[in-house]
Amino acid sequence: MKLRLTYLMILTIIAISSFVWISGSTDAIIQEFGFSGESLVGGEVWTLITSIFLHGNPAHLVLNSIALFFFGRALEEELSWKTFLIIFFVGGIVGNLFVLFTYPMSQVVIGASGAVFAIMGTAIILTPFDFIPYPVPLPLPLALVGIFIAVSEVVSFMAGGHGNVAHIAHIGGMATGVAFGFREGGSKQGLIIVAVLMALLLVMPHLWPLLGEISYLPLIRDLLG
Numbered sequence: 312m313k314l315r316l317t318y319l320m321i322l323t324i325i326a327i328s329s330f331v332w333i334s335g336s337t338d339a340i341i342q343e344f345g346f347s348g349e350s351l352v353g354g355e356v357w358t359l360i361t362s363i364f365l366h367g368n369p370a371h372l373v374l375n376s377i378a379l380f381f382f383g384r385a386l387e388e389e390l391s392w393k394t395f396l397i398i399f400f401v402g403g404i405v406g407n408l409f410v411l412f413t414y415p416m417s418q419v420v421i422g423a424s425g426a427v428f429a430i431m432g433t434a435i436i437l438t439p440f441d442f443i444p445y446p447v448p449l450p451l452p453l454a455l456v457g458i459f460i461a462v463s464e465v466v467s468f469m470a471g472g473h474g475n476v477a478h479i480a481h482i483g484g485m486a487t488g489v490a491f492g493f494r495e496g497g498s499k500q501g502l503i504i505v506a507v508l509m510a511l512l513l514v515m516p517h518l519w520p521l522l523g524e525i526s527y528l529p530l531i532r533d534l535l536g
Contacts, residue, residue, distance in 0.1 A: 316392050317383030320399065321376045324423055327364040328372050341365055341421055346407045348416030363403040365421035367475075375423045379430060381443040385453055386434040390495065395430075398491045402429020402484040409483030420477055425484030428464075431457050432488020437495060461485055 331340050346362035366372040387395055406425015414420070434441075439454030446456070464485070468478040 316395055317379060317387055320383065321379055324364055324366070324379075325372065325376060328366040331365060341367075341419060345419035345421045346410070347419045348411050348414075350419075351411075352416070359404045359407050360400065362407060362421045363400070363423050363426050366423070367421060371422055375427050377445065379423070379427045381445045382427070382431045382434045382453070382457075385438045385441045385443065386430055389437045390433075394495070398429050398433050398488060399426045401491075402426045402432070402487040405429070405487045406477075406480035406484035409479045410477050413479050414477070420480065422477075424477065425480045428481045428484030429488035429491070431460065432485040432490075433492040433495065434488070436489055436492025
């Protein structure tokens with residue numbers, strides 16, 4: 312029963328995004344239900360939620376769905392369905408709000424990335440030693456994958472990568488997820504993981520150019536946005 316919620320969320324996101332694409336009114340729907348600072352100031356607070364279920368293109372949708380599939384399945388074993396949904400939606404909302412720090416008020420953002428990163432952040436704390444074949448087809452510890460992704464997001468953001476990929480929303484979502492992970496009882500292992508993450512953040516800016524020379528890493532970075 313627990314695993315069905317992850318699948319249900321993925322199917323819902325796919326169904327809504329696909330319907331928007333085939334409706335013939337994609338731009339109008341995104342403008343109406345996507346999130347922006349202007350929509351928030353204008354009282355359209357529901358866009359904090361509706362924007363989560365919209366995606367700009369199939370690649371955006373597929374990447375979010377794959378990440379939610381792996382991290383969501385792992386996390387559902389540890390939490391009630393209510394807590395899972397709370398983390399998902401709070402992460403999506405916080406991710407949207409973080410966008411206001413770097414994007415103009417008129418910029419419309421969409422996607423489940425903030426929500427997915429929240430699930431990822433909580434999973435890093437609560438299920439760090441589950442093995443998942445993501446983002447490469449090799450079984451890797453979930454914590455290692457999550458830390459790698461977190462570091463790449465921070466480095467990309469610090470390098471000025473704000474364009475079409477809202478790295479700041481990913482960071483906000485993951486931070487929310489980590490906070491929930493501590494709240495749900497992952498304090499001891501969480502402190503170790505956060506310490507490793509902070510250490511990597513200090514050295515990664517110096518190592519990133521060298522890592523980029525390894526053939527498969529540019530592809531991973533592209534997949535992560």
